[in-house]
Amino acid sequence: MDFSYPGAVAPARQRFVESLGLRLHLVEWGDPDGEPLLLTHGFYDHARSFDAFAPLLATRYRVLALDSRGHGDSDWPDAYSWHADVLDVVNVLRELGRPAHLVGHSRGGGLATDAALLYPQGVRRLVNMDGFGPPPAGWEGKGMRRYEGTVPELLAAFFDWRRTNVSRRSFRPSPSLDELAARRREQNPRLSQEWLRYFAAQGAREIEGGFVWKVDPYAARGFGPWRAEWIAPAWRGLTMPVLALWGDQPDAWGLPDPWRSERLAFIPVLETAEVAGAGHFVHIEKPADTAALVLDFLGRA
């Protein structure tokens, strides 16, 4: 099947990098000898979600996009934890062999920020696109299930779920890519069906009965004593300039104030910018405006 989307350009190259026993998939645009810029995608997205954004940055940089573990064409781990995902980003940065610019969206923005803390010598400048963590009560967007019970009951439910579901290879298939895209649109109503169909064509695979996302059904699922107030204080240790971006339109997957301002206040060298007319997916909704902000910020390195 041949899908296209205005401005979307397939990557010029792809390869794999080893990290903690996993093979991670990277795609690349731009001059292979250029200054490296690494992109990290959000939860349930994949590296090809940058197809309309990366080409705009590739005019000046060697742009690489990583499929996070359990997403896209990267391997699935035995289990998930935030710190292991962060270490993947560190491993990829190390493999580049020279300091890179790091640009992440949503969950990928949070991973990039923590990777910059762990490996500051590998990160020249950091851009976080609306990846400032969930609000204290968690996300309330469509599709987020609320679990009721005491903490021990919830951990028991995690054990039971793990025992029966950990070997599942996919969710229920959608009969067509259009339907898979339409289902995704219920969660991300600001994104066009046209874009989501392109995105699904790159991020889905065909099985008996239809199409499923390549993503691991177990992806990023875990259990632990997570607290929202633990997210940002470590950001005091960021040594490189940071650009924080978000859209000016309300979106269930964006972090609103006061939490955004409270968390960003921990970053020592910070610039912020609001992308007009965009929600959570600034790089997809307004690729040119977002790329211009990013290129201006990185160009001052």
Add this chain to the structure above:
Amino acid sequence: MKRLASGRSEVALHELRAGPGPTLLALHALGGAAQDFSALAAHWPGRVLALDLPGHGASAWMRGGSYTPELHAASADDALFEAGDAYLAGFGLGAYVALLLAGTRAPHVPAALLLPGRGLEGCGPAPQPDQALQIPSGEALRLLDAAAAQPRPGFDPLLRACETDARPPDYARPFADAARRLLFAEDGGARPPWWQAARAAASAESAPGDPARALQRLAAAAS
């Protein structure tokens, strides 16, 4: 030794002592192995099963390097599922895992004994200021290099995350409240806040600081 499927990985479960009577599931400390209970097993009146936690002993490393106390507890739950009902005894990280499991599977765990040891404290009640969640900022590269160089099986260096993870007391307490009976080995040594919080639960009581005597106390509870 039996290899048990555990999630997408597998763990080694060792029978250190055969026989009728109540089953003990033994959980070693961070950096330990099932064999740490070899001598202690003689102090238990029934069958003794000892688990090599993931990334330890004869158990597989977690592919992808994710280790948390809750994932260890999930593997211990697989061992409990295999054992049927069992008493629990754990050192250090194994004590924390025993608390999680005793609160999660109370119908199958009549009592658990918590003993000090490596991995008992985590980093305290909240992440340290220099820490991006579970990995201290200065350690990431050293850990990655160590993990790449370490022969397997054996101790996975990424297990370091289980001694720098946060252990809030108000997270631990509901597990103690849900547990049937918890014995805390007390030898006058300092204990972390999560231990103090769990120790204050109605299910909690004191046990001797000497591991053999503490295990005999647990055995008395079983008879």
